[in-house]
Amino acid sequence: MSRSLVFALYGLLVLIWSSTWVGIKIGLEDCPPLLGAGVRFSLAGLVLLALAAVQRRPLRTDWLLAAVLALAPFAFAYGLVYWGEQYVPSGLAAVLFGILPLYTAVLGSVLLHDEPLRAPLLLGVLIGIGGLSLAFLESVELGSAEKAALGASALALAPLGAAVGSIAQKRRAAELDAVVLNGWAMLVGGLLLLPVSALAEDWGDFAWTAESVGSIAYLALFGSAIAFVTLTVLLRHISALAVGFLAMLLPFGALIFGAVLYDESITLRAVGGAALVATGLLIAQWSRRARTQPAPAAA
Secondary structure (H helix, E strand, C coil), X not given: CCXXXXXXXXXXXXXXXXXXXXXHHHHCCCCCHHHHHHHHHHHHHHHHHHHHHHCCCCCCCCHHHHHHHHHHHHHHHHHHHHHHCCCCCHHHHHHHHCCHHHHHHHHHHHHCCCCCCCHHHHHHHHHXXXXXXXXXXXXXXXXXXXXXXXXXXXXXXXXXXXXXXXXXHHHHCCCCCHHHHHHHHHHHHHHHHHHHHHHHCCHHHCCCCHHHHHHHHHHHHHHHHHHHHHHHHHCCCCCHXXXXXXXXXXXXXXXXXXXXXXXXXXXXXXXXXXXXXXXXXXXXXXXXXXXXXXXXXXX
């Protein structure tokens, strides 16, 4: 794949995933969170598998990897994202989720032998945590202290599942059909969320409005089917950590989308939190580049 195409796909993911935060927020007005997440991924999975069947692609895949993706990013991470966004503005939710690359770096140091955890990376982690703390405090002050704190905690924990998914794909997905793999993973992940929703939520709270249906359709087709297949393809050409650095850009786009489409305020503390998270990620990326550069030749 050419470098220009890699950059184009990377930019596409930044645009789509900057907008999904406010898309989730709009959908939550008329749909319980876990129900919305379950329907989103079930629908996306069915669309991808139907596309694969029409194109006569083999529907076999790496079932262990599909199970990991169903559980970690789709059921666990997005279940927490949807639940947490009930109590946290969409822009701040993206800032909290911005810790993703640091989770990826820490897990990679354990699971990938060529990615040791070194001092600059630890510094980046600490700076990123400072940014999360600012966003956390802003979230608590904007809503009910107890619920906002729980929501912010859920959003800060959610990227752990996404990091597990990226590392698992980097290790096992190189030769797999990205459409089929994501189709099964999303379908199973969505179906795992639906019974949890049935036990914990009142489906009678769902309202068939343009906002709820439009949110689910947009998030299923663009935020899931297109975006996650693109993610799997990108992971074949760049590192899991480089993909994770998408989260460095998403908070700024999400803050703008939230302000324009949902009338959310952009506060200095929110921007400061996003900037600190981005700074921490840049330091972590610098440390990674420094240790991968070849040593100078002996004189």
